[in-house]
Structures are given as structure tokens and as C-alpha cells.
Amino acid sequence: MKYGMEIAVAALILVFAAVFLLQDAAIRATGEEAWGGADGNAADLIEASGYEPWAKPFWEPPSGEIESLLFALQAAIGAVIIGYIFGYWQGSRKTA
Amino acid sequence: MHIMEGFLPSPWWQVWFLVSLPFIVIGLYQVNKLVQEKREALPLLAVAGAFVFVLSSLKLPSFNGSCSHPTGTGLGAVLFGPCIAAVLGLIVLVFQAVFLAHGGITTLGANVFSMGIAGPAVAYLIYKVGIRAGANTYATVFCAAALADLATYVVTSVQLALAFPGTAGFLGAFSAFAAIFAVTQVPLAIVEGAVIALVFKYIVQLKPEILTRLNLLPESTIRKLQEAAA
Numbered sequence: 594m595k596y597g598m599e600i601a602v603a604a605l606i607l608v609f610a611a612v613f614l615l616q617d618a619a620i621r622a623t624g625e626e627a628w629g630g631a632d633g634n635a636a637d638l639i640e641a642s643g644y645e646p647w648a649k650p651f652w653e654p655p656s657g658e659i660e661s662l663l664f665a666l667q668a669a670i671g672a673v674i675i676g677y678i679f680g681y682w683q684g685s686r687k688t689a
Numbered sequence: 690m691h692i693m694e695g696f697l698p699s700p701w702w703q704v705w706f707l708v709s710l711p712f713i714v715i716g717l718y719q720v721n722k723l724v725q726e727k728r729e730a731l732p733l734l735a736v737a738g739a740f741v742f743v744l745s746s747l748k749l750p751s752f753n754g755s756c757s758h759p760t761g762t763g764l765g766a767v768l769f770g771p772c773i774a775a776v777l778g779l780i781v782l783v784f785q786a787v788f789l790a791h792g793g794i795t796t797l798g799a800n801v802f803s804m805g806i807a808g809p810a811v812a813y814l815i816y817k818v819g820i821r822a823g824a825n826t827y828a829t830v831f832c833a834a835a836l837a838d839l840a841t842y843v844v845t846s847v848q849l850a851l852a853f854p855g856t857a858g859f860l861g862a863f864s865a866f867a868a869i870f871a872v873t874q875v876p877l878a879i880v881e882g883a884v885i886a887l888v889f890k891y892i893v894q895l896k897p898e899i900l901t902r903l904n905l906l907p908e909s910t911i912r913k914l915q916e917a918a919a
Contacts, residue, residue: 595918598827598890602883609880613750620754627754631873632690632791634755635849635866639696642855646695650790663788664746667781671742678732678739682895 690757690870691782691800692845694793701852706798712806713779716772723769730899733892737765738777740888744881745781745804751873759881760841763834764888766809767816768903774812778805803844812837816905826906826914830889835882842870894918 620627636646654660697705723730744761751757766774782800785791792800812833819829850863857865893900897911 598887602887605880605883609749609876612752612876616752616754617750625754628750628756630690630748631751631755631757631869632693634869635690636693636696638865638869639849639853642853644696644698644853646693647698648695648793648795650694650786650793652787653790654788660789664748667746667784667789668743671739671744671746674735674739675743678736679891679895681732686895 690842690845691785691792691804692796692848694786694790695795696793697796697799697848697852701848702795702798704798705796705802705848709775709798709801709806712772712775713801716774716776719770719773720776723773727902730903733768733896733899734765734773736888736892737768737774738780740764740885741777741781742784744884745785749877749880751876753873755869755873757842757870757873757877759877760804760808760838761881761885762804762809762841763812763830763837763881764885766812766837767830767833767889768905771806771809771813774809775801775805778809799845799848803848804841807844808837808841811840820906820910826893826910827886827890831882831886833882834885835878838878838881839871839874842874843867846870890914890918 617628640646654663720734723734741761741764744759746758748756748758760778762774762778765777779797779801782792782797782804786793786797815833815836816829819832820826846863846866846869849866850859854862893906893911893914897906897908897915900906900911901908
């Protein structure tokens with residue numbers, strides 16, 4: 594099968610999304626808040642033992658919007674590079 | 690998810706800086722050598738770095754109700770070895786620590802060790818052993834990338850448990866941190882492994898000569914993989 598692997602990966606991502614939706618529905622039904630970061634959970638666990646972090650980030654994104662802007666920018670930088678190089682390879686193979 | 694700023698007490702943050710430093714130095718030396726001797730592999734190095742950028746920016750929900758992100762370092766590790774992957778990991782971790790307050794400068798050494806060195810070392814070993822044993826190439830890349838992702842967070846849990854054994858002792862603390870980090874990571878690791886295996890397929894199709902040049906796959910295997918995809 595020429596596209597066997599693509600189909601398998603797409604199916605896996607769909608399963609991943611479906612599990613998320615089911616789990617989310619189950620958690621909402623209990624009324625709990627979820628989907629925070631694992632690092633925040635670990636920080637809570639550490640702080641519960643009385644530890645105070647001895648350093649703070651010297652700059653923090655001032656809001657959730659700015660933070661998601663910077664995360665999107667990070668992904669975009671990577672995606673542009675990947676697309677450019679794969680496109681270049683594909684093009685040079687076709688004209689060779 | 691990385692260890693947050695200030696969350697490693699002395700002496701642990703210094704220890705992890707010292708442990709990571711030699712890998713970064715060797716990695717920089719290897720990158721320099723690559724630039725001088727195998728320039729045609731540089732676009733591939735850029736792709737490997739770009740992959741870490743993309744994958745580590747995606748915070749994905751896991752089945753246990755919390756979010757984490759994949760690392761993307763498996764590709765660079767398989768292609769260029771763990772020391773160069775450490776350099777790629779360092780770049781992304783500095784970006785995230787400075788601009789996103791994600792991870793931190795004081796915990797950079799520990800985070801470079803888990804994401805840039807331990808995970809990639811696992812990927813590199815699995816790839817080398819798998820290819821030598823004649824296992825399916827894509828299955829090997831899948832295992833390498835998925836277990837690199839998982840190993841990263843197991844090591845993060847070890848780092849935190851060493852620093853915060855609490856009253857439960859190292860093992861008790863480790864299982865508490867692993868429940869937060871490593872368990873969350875399992876589904877993400879599987880997806881990451883699958884995506885990186887797919888990308889590897891495109892590299893085999895588009896630039897097989899680089900893979901032979903880097904001694905990653907024998908030509909006979911590449912021909913077989915290309916015929917299977919034709």
C-alpha cells in the first residue's frame with residue numbers, strides 16, 4: 594500500500610482526539626477542572642512540601658494571549674523551515 | 690513539560706549543568722565538523738531542529754486530564770546522534786525559557802540533560818541496535834522516537850525525585866513525579882513516534898543519498914523501502 598503509513602498515522606491521531614473528547618466529557622460530568630500542564634501539577638506537588646522556588650523567570654508573557662502568540666510563533670518558525678526544505682528537495686528531484 | 694524556573698535547589702541545578710556541559714561541547718564540535726565535511730547534510734540538520742521547535746510547542750491533552758508536550762528530539766538523535774541533538778534541544782529550551790517562561794535558566798542544565806541528552810541517547814541506541822538486527826526501518830524509528838520522548842520524562846521524574854525525596858524517599862517521590870510526567874506522556878510519545886516515522890519515510894523518498902552519506906541505512910535497504918512505497 595502506497596499510503597499505508599499515512600493512513601495509519603492519521604487513524605492514530607483520530608483515536609488520540611477521540612480519547613480526549615471522551616475523557617473531557619467524563620471529567621466535565623464530575624465538574625472538576627482539568628487539562629492544566631503537567632509541569633504545574635509537579636510544581637504544586639513540590640510546593641505542597643513547603644519548598645519555595647528560589648528563582649523566578651525574569652520575564653513572563655503578560656497574558657495567555659501573548660503566551661499562545663509566542664508558542665504559535667515557535668511552531669510556525671519550525672514549520673516554515675520543514676516545508677521549505679522538503680519542498681526544495683521535492684522540486685529538485687522532479688527537475689533532475 | 691520542563692522543570693520550572695527555580696524549582697531545583699542547590700546543588701542539583703549546578704550538578705545537571707556540569708553533567709550536560711560535556712555533551713554540548715562535543716555536540717558543538719560535531720556540528721562544526723558537519724558544516725566543514727558534510728555540508729549537504731545541513732538542510733537535514735535544519736529539519737531536525739525545526740522538528741524540535743514544532744513538536745515542543747504543541748501542548749497536547751493526555752488521557753489522564755493534564756497536558757504535556759512531545760519533545761521531537763528523536764529525529765535529530767537518530768540522524769545525527771545524541772550530542773548534536775543536545776545542541777538542538779538547548780536552542781529550543783533557551784527560546785522557551787527566555788520568551789515563554791517555560792522551563793527556566795536555572796533549570797536549563799537539568800532540562801537539557803533530560804530532553805537533549807537522555808532521551809536522544811535512548812533513541813540513538815534503539816536505532817543502531819534495530820537497524821543492525823535487520824528490524825523494519827520505520828518500526829525502529831517509531832520505537833526510537835517514542836521511547837526518547839518517554840525517557841525524557843522518566844529522567845525529569847528522577848531529577849525531581851533526587852532533589853525532593855520528601856518523607857517518602859527517592860522511590861516514593863519518583864513514583865509520584867512519574868505519575869505526573871511519565872504517565873501523561875505515554876499517548877503523546879506514541880503519536881510522536883508515529884509522526885517521526887512518517888517524516889523518516891519522506892526523507893528516504895526525497896534525500897536517500899544523505900542517509901547513506903551519514904551511514905544510517907545501507908543502500909540495499911533504501912532501495913527496498915523505495916520500491917515498497919512506489
